[in-house]
Amino acid sequence: MTSGIKVDHLRHVYGNPGNEVVSVHDVSLDIGKNEFFTLLGPSGCGKTTTLRCIAGLEQPTSGSIELDGVVVVSDRIAVPTFRRDIGMVFQDYAVWPHMSVFDNVAFPLRVGKKLRRSEIAERVEQALDLVNMGQYIDRRATQLSGGQQQRLSLARALVRQPKVLLLDEPLSNLDAKLREQMRGELRLIQQRIGITTVFVTHDQVEALSLSTRIAVMNGGRVVQEGTPRDIYLQPSNEFVADFVGATSFIEGTATVATPEALTVETNVGAFACATNDAIRAGDSVTIALRPESLVVADEPTDAENSFAGIVELSLFVGDSVDYRVQVGDRLVRARGSARTQFQPGARVTMSVSASDCVVLPSRVTDEISAANR
Amino acid sequence: MTTDIRLPPTAPATAHQPVATPPRRRRGRPRIGTIVVLIVLAYLVIGPILMLLLSSFEDTSGGVVVRPPFPWTLQNFVTVLTTSKTLSVLGATLVFAVACLIVGFVISFALAWVVERTDVPLPGFIYVLVVAPAGMPGVISAIAWSLLMNPTNGFLNVLIRAVTGSTAEGPLNAYSLGGMIFVQGIALVPLTFLLITASLRNMSPNLEDAARASGARPWTVMRRVSLPLLTPVLIGALVYQFVTVIEGVDIPLVLGLPGRVTVFSTQVYLTTHSAFGLPNYGVSSTYGILLLVLAVAPLLIYNRVVRRSQDYATVSGKAFRPTRRKLGRWRWVTFAAIMVYVFISFVLPLLVLLYASLQPFVGAFTLASLSRLTFSGYASTFSSSLFWSSLGHTVIIGFVASFAVMAFSVALSWIIVRSKSKLAWIADVLAFIPHAIPGIVIGLAVLLIYLLIPAQVYGTVWIIVIAMVTQYISLGTRLTTGGIAQIQVGLEEAARTSGARGWQVWRSVLLPLLRPAIINGFMLVFLATIKNLTLPLMLQSSDNVVLSTLIWNDWNDGKVTETAVLSVVLTAVTVVASILLRRFSGSGEELK
Numbered sequence: 001m002t003s004g005i006k007v008d009h010l011r012h013v014y015g016n017p018g019n020e021v022v023s024v025h026d027v028s029l030d031i032g033k034n035e036f037f038t039l040l041g042p043s044g045c046g047k048t049t050t051l052r053c054i055a056g057l058e059q060p061t062s063g064s065i066e067l068d069g070v071v072v073v074s075d076r077i078a079v080p081t082f083r084r085d086i087g088m089v090f091q092d093y094a095v096w097p098h099m100s101v102f103d104n105v106a107f108p109l110r111v112g113k114k115l116r117r118s119e120i121a122e123r124v125e126q127a128l129d130l131v132n133m134g135q136y137i138d139r140r141a142t143q144l145s146g147g148q149q150q151r152l153s154l155a156r157a158l159v160r161q162p163k164v165l166l167l168d169e170p171l172s173n174l175d176a177k178l179r180e181q182m183r184g185e186l187r188l189i190q191q192r193i194g195i196t197t198v199f200v201t202h203d204q205v206e207a208l209s210l211s212t213r214i215a216v217m218n219g220g221r222v223v224q225e226g227t228p229r230d231i232y233l234q235p236s237n238e239f240v241a242d243f244v245g246a247t248s249f250i251e252g253t254a255t256v257a258t259p260e261a262l263t264v265e266t267n268v269g270a271f272a273c274a275t276n277d278a279i280r281a282g283d284s285v286t287i288a289l290r291p292e293s294l295v296v297a298d299e300p301t302d303a304e305n306s307f308a309g310i311v312e313l314s315l316f317v318g319d320s321v322d323y324r325v326q327v328g329d330r331l332v333r334a335r336g337s338a339r340t341q342f343q344p345g346a347r348v349t350m351s352v353s354a355s356d357c358v359v360l361p362s363r364v365t366d367e368i369s370a371a372n373r
Numbered sequence: 374m375t376t377d378i379r380l381p382p383t384a385p386a387t388a389h390q391p392v393a394t395p396p397r398r399r400r401g402r403p404r405i406g407t408i409v410v411l412i413v414l415a416y417l418v419i420g421p422i423l424m425l426l427l428s429s430f431e432d433t434s435g436g437v438v439v440r441p442p443f444p445w446t447l448q449n450f451v452t453v454l455t456t457s458k459t460l461s462v463l464g465a466t467l468v469f470a471v472a473c474l475i476v477g478f479v480i481s482f483a484l485a486w487v488v489e490r491t492d493v494p495l496p497g498f499i500y501v502l503v504v505a506p507a508g509m510p511g512v513i514s515a516i517a518w519s520l521l522m523n524p525t526n527g528f529l530n531v532l533i534r535a536v537t538g539s540t541a542e543g544p545l546n547a548y549s550l551g552g553m554i555f556v557q558g559i560a561l562v563p564l565t566f567l568l569i570t571a572s573l574r575n576m577s578p579n580l581e582d583a584a585r586a587s588g589a590r591p592w593t594v595m596r597r598v599s600l601p602l603l604t605p606v607l608i609g610a611l612v613y614q615f616v617t618v619i620e621g622v623d624i625p626l627v628l629g630l631p632g633r634v635t636v637f638s639t640q641v642y643l644t645t646h647s648a649f650g651l652p653n654y655g656v657s658s659t660y661g662i663l664l665l666v667l668a669v670a671p672l673l674i675y676n677r678v679v680r681r682s683q684d685y686a687t688v689s690g691k692a693f694r695p696t697r698r699k700l701g702r703w704r705w706v707t708f709a710a711i712m713v714y715v716f717i718s719f720v721l722p723l724l725v726l727l728y729a730s731l732q733p734f735v736g737a738f739t740l741a742s743l744s745r746l747t748f749s750g751y752a753s754t755f756s757s758s759l760f761w762s763s764l765g766h767t768v769i770i771g772f773v774a775s776f777a778v779m780a781f782s783v784a785l786s787w788i789i790v791r792s793k794s795k796l797a798w799i800a801d802v803l804a805f806i807p808h809a810i811p812g813i814v815i816g817l818a819v820l821l822i823y824l825l826i827p828a829q830v831y832g833t834v835w836i837i838v839i840a841m842v843t844q845y846i847s848l849g850t851r852l853t854t855g856g857i858a859q860i861q862v863g864l865e866e867a868a869r870t871s872g873a874r875g876w877q878v879w880r881s882v883l884l885p886l887l888r889p890a891i892i893n894g895f896m897l898v899f900l901a902t903i904k905n906l907t908l909p910l911m912l913q914s915s916d917n918v919v920l921s922t923l924i925w926n927d928w929n930d931g932k933v934t935e936t937a938v939l940s941v942v943l944t945a946v947t948v949v950a951s952i953l954l955r956r957f958s959g960s961g962e963e964l965k
Binding site for chain 2: 055056057080082086087090091097153
């Protein structure tokens with residue numbers, strides 16, 4: 001498979017000499033054709049800067065970028081944005097308020113190579129139909145709602161049939177319900193037309209549900225890259241585990257570490273955990289526990305990995321109950337069934353299956369938290 | 374503005390970075406357009422200051438013009454700093470400026486508070502009437518007040534004497550420091566009022582409500598919350614108006630000259646255009662430099678305040694209704710008091726000009742004089758070719774200067790706000806400096822430059838255009854910078870990612886979106902150039918007379934009726950235009 005986008009040792013520094021900020025440290029990505037690739041991370045992690053370097057809106061300090069086999073940035077070349085074969089959707093829509101819906105979408109065709117009027121009209125209509133906006137073609141852009149403006153902006157990005165689609169947090173300005181709906185449509189459209197897509201977001205749900213692959217970024221570096229499943233179920237460090245899902249952590253020491261079994265001794269008891277080749281017996285480690293993998297009960301069970309705690313906070317959220325449970329000296333987040341709700345002060349027992357106990361080496365975790373600082 | 378590659382400034386390669394990186398691509402290479410704009414502006418802005426410095430160190434006694442080989446001397450500074458005249462001029466300038474600011478700001482703040490925070494009747498009506506005098510040129514209001522309050526036959530004095538039976542001169546005297554302060558102080562009100570009401574209006578109601586909810590009494594809310602929040606705007610307005618007061622020649626010339634009160638601006642004018650003997654450009658440059666220093670000091674403070682003003686960002690997008698104080702039975706009393714103020718500050722000067730323009734000669738105001746009303750003044754003015762040529766010059770200067778100012782402003786603002794060019798700070802400085810140069814100093818410096826350079830500019834309307842561009846580039850840039858800052862960067866970037874080249878981004882996105890700001894700025898600068906007396910007077914020749922200088926010349930020659938006719942005509946134009954401008958643009962926030 002040839003690369004759709006290839007980013008090689010990208011580094012981006014801004015600010016004046018003596019007062020510079022490194023926004024992207026050393027990022028290399030190889031994104032396949034027609035992939036839906038997500039850059040996920042908290043604000044300031046360098047994901048947007050990376051995207052803007054791909055678009056040519058920022059110039060990297062060093063490193064190179066290829067779009068569809070064509071070098072657009074290297075030590076010798078800097079292809080200006082307008083010559084790059086891209087379409088881009090911005091967080092704040094960036095719909096031109098002085099133009100109609102039609103003119104907004106037609107713009108990329110009009111500034112590019114000359115097309116016949118009828119052809120422009122035809123392609124604008126196609127693009128608008130693709131995003132279900134056909135009936136708004138004669139409206140003024142300012143008469144549209146937020147969701148409609150974002151569809152318009154997507155149509156504009158797709159109208160000249162670029163090789164690469166860049167999405168800079170396109171859903172984050174929409175309200176929750178609309179966001180969910182657009183999420184589905186975005187993926188459908190991307191699959192239907194088949195286009196290499198880079199999606200920037202800080203929302204783990206968007207990232208997990210849309211992407212073919214995810215690169216989690218922190219402090220200007222990629223800290224883990226993999227499929228949504230990998231990222232969620234096998235976080236390779238505490239940052240990823242914490243950022244992707246509201247994970248609780250318990251420190252301990254590995255006592256048994258074989259290819260068949262991994263046991264970790266903690267101050268709330270011993271845990272049988274999912275095996276991990278990187279762990280040796282005697283290593284100090286951290287166990288990552290997802291709230292939804294914990295089972296909350298009111299009396300001791302003989303299930304594996306059970307431990308007791310006292311409910312500190314209990315929030316009914318409709319389909320479940322969110323708990324903060326005091327276990328030893330730390331708070332553990334758990335999600336319980338909505339049918340019974342334990343009140344604060346109640347004594348509960350929690351259990352978790354060994355396959356849901358992900359063990360992270362503490363060394364990696366320390367490095368990540370150091371990079372965060 | 375058509376080059377495509379823009380690169381941010383970057384650091385030199387660090388140790389663990391590949392050294393092979395050729396530095397050329399990574400540097401912010403300035404574009405040709407940026408460099409051209411900056412060079413032209415540097416010439417317009419820095420040129421005058423250098424010329425002023427140069428000529429202050431030249432021996433120019435006996436009317437000598439600054440010329441190579443530039444004999445250096447400290448004589449001008451010795452002359453200026455050792456005469457007692459300088460000290461009295463400095464004293465008069467400071468007293469004049471401070472007193473004007475107090476008068477202007479106290480009136481403006483009271484009016485603004487009443488209009489925005491009480492239930493006074495007809496606030497919209499009051500607003501329009503308080504702001505309307507903004508259109509009246511300073512020279513005209515000075516002339517009107519001279520007609521009303523000159524000690525010999527000012528109408529008000531005649532009236533008071535008729536009542537009291539006194540036969541002495543006075544009792545009111547426009548030709549005094551007090552008279553100047555009164556007229557200039559009132560002239561400051563419209564703009565100051567606009568600035569204060571705008572920020573009172575923009576202040577988030579939550580901030581005041583929160584104080585109220587915390588148990589603060591209305592007076593405490595005002596003292597501990599509202600006033601501190603207004604501080605940046607108030608200081609900004611104070612400094613701006615300070616420069617306005619010390620830079621103009623209009624009121625000091627009309628009222629100060631007969632009363633033998635000299636301030637720096639008139640001193641610069643008189644040493645350049647000496648009625649007796651030859652001009653001494655070196656000495657006037659030295660006075661100009663002193664005036665420049667006087668203006669720059671508070672501006673440095675202003676700049677710091679503006680930089681800090683983000684701490685005070687209180688603008689909320691929401692429309693809101695602040696709690697208005699109930700005035701009770703004082704409601705209509707307050708209204709009546711404001712109407713009296715409006716009558717005195719605006720209606721009375723207009724009436725007196727109108728009356729004078731309809732009289733064959735100006736005498737005491739009696740019933741008999743009302744029967745002598747005649748339009749002959751208007752007839753002779755409209756048949757004079759000097760009137761039409763002055764009108765033509767005024768219009769040409771207004772259009773060309775406003776167009777040039779807005780073109781430069783848009784370019785400068787874009788460099789400041791959007792380009793990541795290394796030269797952006799230069800654009801920022803160039804746009805700010807003219808704000809610090811008093812108009813009279815710009816006039817003097819431009820005069821000196823074209824006395825030295827043998828370009829065919831001296832004595833034409835173009836020298837006035839050049840000076841006007843220098844003077845108003847700060848105003849224009851402030852408007853366009855605000856305009857460009859309001860356009861989300863995304864709109865520009867969306868055009869670029871859609872495949873638009875530099876010029877296509879300008880033509881189809883930036884300029885259309887900037888149009889309101891550009892039109893607004895154009896009208897504002899146009900109005901300001903029409904009202905300006907200082908620059909055309911400093912640069913006057915027989916071939917470039919404009920309406921404002923024509924008014925002053927006629928007044929100086931004692932042609933009262935002609936002066937009054939011209940004043941009525943010009944005021945009608947500028948007042949109507951400025952009211953239309955407010956309608957069009959909303960408010961005067963641009964001067965913040």
